Amino acid sequence: xxxxxxxxxxxxxxxxxxxxxxxxxxxxxxxxxxxxxxxxxxxxxxxxxxxxxxxxxxxxxxxxxxxxxxxxxxxxxxxxxxxxxxxxxxxxxxxxxxxxxxxxxxxxxxxxxxxxxxxxxxxxxxxxxxxxxxx
Numbered sequence: 001x002x003x004x005x006x007x008x009x010x011x012x013x014x015x016x017x018x019x020x021x022x023x024x025x026x027x028x029x030x031x032x033x034x035x036x037x038x039x040x041x042x043x044x045x046x047x048x049x050x051x052x053x054x055x056x057x058x059x060x061x062x063x064x065x066x067x068x069x070x071x072x073x074x075x076x077x078x079x080x081x082x083x084x085x086x087x088x089x090x091x092x093x094x095x096x097x098x099x100x101x102x103x104x105x106x107x108x109x110x111x112x113x114x115x116x117x118x119x120x121x122x123x124x125x126x127x128x129x130x131x132x133x134x135x
Contacts (some may be wrong), residue, residue, distance in 0.1 A: 008048030012041045013060070020068035027075050028126040034068040035119060062099060065116075069095070072122045084125050091118035 019037055022030030037044075041061070069092065076088035098114020101107070128135060 006045075006048065008045040009057075011048070012045045013064070015044070016041060016064045017067070020071050023068065023071040023075060027072070028123070028130050031068075031072055031119070031123050031126060034072075035123070038065060038068070062103070066096075066099065069116070069119060072119065076122055076125070079125070088118060088121055088125070091121050094118070 015037055016034075020030060020034040022033060024030070038061075042057075073088065073092045076085060076092075079085040079088070095114055095116050095118050098110050101114070102110040
Protein backbone atom coordinates (compact mmCIF):
# COMPACT_ATOMS: atom_id res chain seq x y z
CA UNK A 1 0.00 0.00 0.00
CA UNK A 2 2.73 2.48 0.96
CA UNK A 3 5.49 0.89 -1.10
CA UNK A 4 7.64 -0.48 1.72
CA UNK A 5 10.28 -2.77 0.27
CA UNK A 6 13.40 -2.76 2.46
CA UNK A 7 14.33 -3.92 5.94
CA UNK A 8 15.15 -0.33 6.89
CA UNK A 9 11.70 0.87 5.93
CA UNK A 10 10.01 -1.94 7.86
CA UNK A 11 12.25 -1.28 10.88
CA UNK A 12 11.37 2.41 10.97
CA UNK A 13 7.64 1.75 10.58
CA UNK A 14 7.80 -0.87 13.36
CA UNK A 15 9.51 1.67 15.63
CA UNK A 16 6.94 4.32 14.75
CA UNK A 17 4.13 1.92 15.67
CA UNK A 18 5.62 0.42 18.83
CA UNK A 19 7.40 3.37 20.50
CA UNK A 20 4.26 5.56 20.75
CA UNK A 21 2.58 2.87 22.83
CA UNK A 22 4.74 4.22 25.67
CA UNK A 23 2.48 7.27 25.63
CA UNK A 24 -0.25 5.19 27.26
CA UNK A 25 1.96 4.29 30.25
CA UNK A 26 4.44 7.17 30.40
CA UNK A 27 2.95 10.12 28.49
CA UNK A 28 5.95 12.45 28.73
CA UNK A 29 8.60 9.88 27.80
CA UNK A 30 6.44 8.32 25.10
CA UNK A 31 5.47 11.69 23.64
CA UNK A 32 9.05 12.95 23.48
CA UNK A 33 10.35 9.69 21.99
CA UNK A 34 7.54 9.60 19.40
CA UNK A 35 8.28 13.20 18.41
CA UNK A 36 12.03 12.52 18.12
CA UNK A 37 11.42 9.36 16.13
CA UNK A 38 9.12 11.26 13.78
CA UNK A 39 11.95 13.69 13.11
CA UNK A 40 14.64 11.03 12.76
CA UNK A 41 12.86 8.32 10.76
CA UNK A 42 14.50 9.19 7.45
CA UNK A 43 17.92 9.34 9.13
CA UNK A 44 17.40 5.93 10.73
CA UNK A 45 16.41 4.26 7.47
CA UNK A 46 19.55 5.67 5.83
CA UNK A 47 21.62 3.70 8.35
CA UNK A 48 20.52 0.59 6.46
CA UNK A 49 22.07 1.98 3.20
CA UNK A 50 19.08 0.93 1.16
CA UNK A 51 17.95 4.15 -0.46
CA UNK A 52 15.56 6.08 1.73
CA UNK A 53 11.90 5.74 2.52
CA UNK A 54 10.51 5.80 -0.99
CA UNK A 55 8.27 8.21 -2.89
CA UNK A 56 5.05 7.49 -0.98
CA UNK A 57 6.44 7.74 2.54
CA UNK A 58 4.96 11.18 3.17
CA UNK A 59 1.48 9.57 3.10
CA UNK A 60 2.52 6.87 5.56
CA UNK A 61 4.26 9.51 7.68
CA UNK A 62 0.97 11.41 8.06
CA UNK A 63 -0.83 8.20 9.10
CA UNK A 64 1.89 7.41 11.65
CA UNK A 65 1.76 11.00 12.94
CA UNK A 66 -2.01 10.75 13.42
CA UNK A 67 -1.49 7.45 15.23
CA UNK A 68 0.81 8.82 17.89
CA UNK A 69 -1.03 12.13 18.15
CA UNK A 70 -4.23 10.15 18.58
CA UNK A 71 -2.69 8.28 21.52
CA UNK A 72 -1.69 11.61 23.05
CA UNK A 73 -5.21 12.90 22.45
CA UNK A 74 -6.71 9.90 24.27
CA UNK A 75 -4.51 10.67 27.27
CA UNK A 76 -5.49 14.34 27.18
CA UNK A 77 -9.18 13.43 27.30
CA UNK A 78 -8.56 11.93 30.76
CA UNK A 79 -7.21 15.18 32.19
CA UNK A 80 -9.35 16.58 34.98
CA UNK A 81 -8.28 20.18 34.45
CA UNK A 82 -11.00 21.63 32.22
CA UNK A 83 -8.89 24.30 30.49
CA UNK A 84 -6.08 21.88 29.60
CA UNK A 85 -8.52 19.25 28.30
CA UNK A 86 -10.61 21.72 26.28
CA UNK A 87 -7.50 23.32 24.80
CA UNK A 88 -6.19 19.91 23.76
CA UNK A 89 -9.50 19.08 22.06
CA UNK A 90 -9.53 22.37 20.13
CA UNK A 91 -5.87 22.10 19.08
CA UNK A 92 -6.20 18.46 18.03
CA UNK A 93 -9.33 19.23 15.98
CA UNK A 94 -7.62 22.24 14.41
CA UNK A 95 -4.69 20.09 13.26
CA UNK A 96 -7.01 17.38 11.95
CA UNK A 97 -8.83 19.95 9.83
CA UNK A 98 -5.50 21.02 8.35
CA UNK A 99 -4.40 17.45 7.63
CA UNK A 100 -7.77 16.66 6.04
CA UNK A 101 -7.62 19.79 3.87
CA UNK A 102 -4.07 18.93 2.82
CA UNK A 103 -5.02 15.37 1.91
CA UNK A 104 -8.10 16.51 0.00
CA UNK A 105 -6.45 19.35 -1.89
CA UNK A 106 -2.75 18.47 -1.94
CA UNK A 107 -2.03 22.10 -1.06
CA UNK A 108 0.95 21.95 1.29
CA UNK A 109 0.38 25.36 2.84
CA UNK A 110 -2.57 23.80 4.71
CA UNK A 111 -0.06 22.13 7.03
CA UNK A 112 1.49 25.55 7.66
CA UNK A 113 -1.85 27.27 8.23
CA UNK A 114 -2.96 24.48 10.58
CA UNK A 115 0.24 23.74 12.53
CA UNK A 116 0.63 20.94 15.03
CA UNK A 117 0.19 23.04 18.15
CA UNK A 118 -1.52 20.13 19.88
CA UNK A 119 1.72 18.20 20.34
CA UNK A 120 3.43 21.17 21.96
CA UNK A 121 0.45 21.71 24.27
CA UNK A 122 0.35 18.03 25.21
CA UNK A 123 4.05 17.89 26.04
CA UNK A 124 3.84 21.15 27.98
CA UNK A 125 0.93 19.86 30.08
CA UNK A 126 2.43 16.46 30.84
CA UNK A 127 5.82 18.04 31.67
CA UNK A 128 4.09 20.57 33.92
CA UNK A 129 2.16 17.81 35.66
CA UNK A 130 5.28 15.70 36.03
CA UNK A 131 7.68 18.36 37.32
CA UNK A 132 5.46 21.15 38.67
CA UNK A 133 2.28 19.39 39.76
CA UNK A 134 1.35 22.14 42.22
CA UNK A 135 0.71 24.52 39.30
